[in-house]
Amino acid sequence: MSKAKVWVVLGIAVLALAAGCISSEAAEALRIGLIPAEDQREMLKQYEGIIEYLEESVGMEIKPFVATDYSGVIEAMRSGKLDIAYFGPFSYVLAADVANVEAFAVPMRSDGRTTYNSIIIAHAETGIKSISDLKGKTFAFVDPASTSGHLFPRAMLQKAGIDPEKDFSSMVFAGGHDAVELAVKNRKVDAGADSDKTYDRMVKDGLIDPKVNIIIAKSDPIPGSPWAWRRDLPDDLKGKFKAAILEVGTKRPDILAKMSGGIAGYAEAKDADYNVIRETAKILNLDLKSLN
Structure with missing residues (x-):
């Protein structure tokens, strides 16, 4: 052959x-x-x-x-x-x-x-302390199919009366959990959604500072x-x-x-x-x- x-x-x-x-x-x-x-x-x-x-x-x-x-x-x-x-x-x-x-x-x-949590974070310098402070701000989700980076935080936002398509000055999908954290850290966006697992790992590794990337809300167990x-x-x-x-x-x-x-x-x-x-x-x- x-x-x-x-x-x-x-x-x-x-x-x-x-x-x-x-x-x-x-x-x-x-x-x-x-x-x-x-x-x-x-x-x-x-x-x-x-x-x-x-x-x-x-x-x-x-x-x-x-x-x-x-x-x-x-x-x-x-x-x-x-x-x-x-x-x-x-x-x-x-x-x-x-x-x-x-x-x-x-x-x-x-x-x-066998559960974890979705979190919403914000850069400390934005002055954002709660979900209600997010109106008019820039925001990053992870991916449309992400649980802690989109589905659950969207539900948290909706419960608080915030429509991401209408109430944010801009909204993006960063593509990864770590990318959301870094976008907030570097002031590319004011706030974002992530999982507590990635947040804890990045804090432990010194990639983010919990005094800078502050948690303003946490979901029920997922x-x-x-x-x-x-x-x-x-x-x-x-x-x-x-x-x-x-x-x-x-x-x-x-x-x-x-x-x-x-x-x-x-x-x-x-x-x-x-x-x-x-x-x-x-x-x-x-x-x-x-x-x-």
Whole structure:
């Protein structure tokens, strides 16, 4: 066979895998998606250890992928180009609606909690002390499909009588949680929405000062960001991956110690855990399909 024909055959094989034709016996790599909650390089760096652990535990090469936005991971799952992904709660609900995915694990903190909070922050020099002070100010959300960076803070704003489209002098989507914090820190915007996990990590790392980026509001608890797989993956592969994720906290706590958010391990998750996200979207009259 000529070299040209060899490359054609290889190309067809690659396309077959990209189309979702994966099996536990034939697949050479498991494709894992990560929402761009932070800078892409930072995300890959943080997950380097757990990717290596999963490769050893599952017995397959793991290929991580960080999209440029949340919808990129959802679309990749929908089209079969990813097998498993780590979503935010809201982006998971969107993916479950259009990509036939199912949650199976959720991060657990050292105190056993599997929830976190959305926060609204403001630069200290703006004089903003509460949500009511935000009218006429500039504001940054994370991404339209972000839970703590858009869905929940929008609900908090609405409850306080603020319409982001009408009451802010300008509004942007920064693309990542860390990007919102830095935008506020550098006075690119007056205020923004973030997760307490990213805020705490950036304070700990000295990237932001809590006396400068001040928290002016905090949401009710939000169910944690889930790992979710395509429902059509082989059951044996699902079992291996789930077991590995649920055991990493006891087998390799050193890996989790290097990740942001204070993750101590993972607990089992199910789709119904995220009904509160669906209900919040309904309250805001958000069309889930329009955000994907």
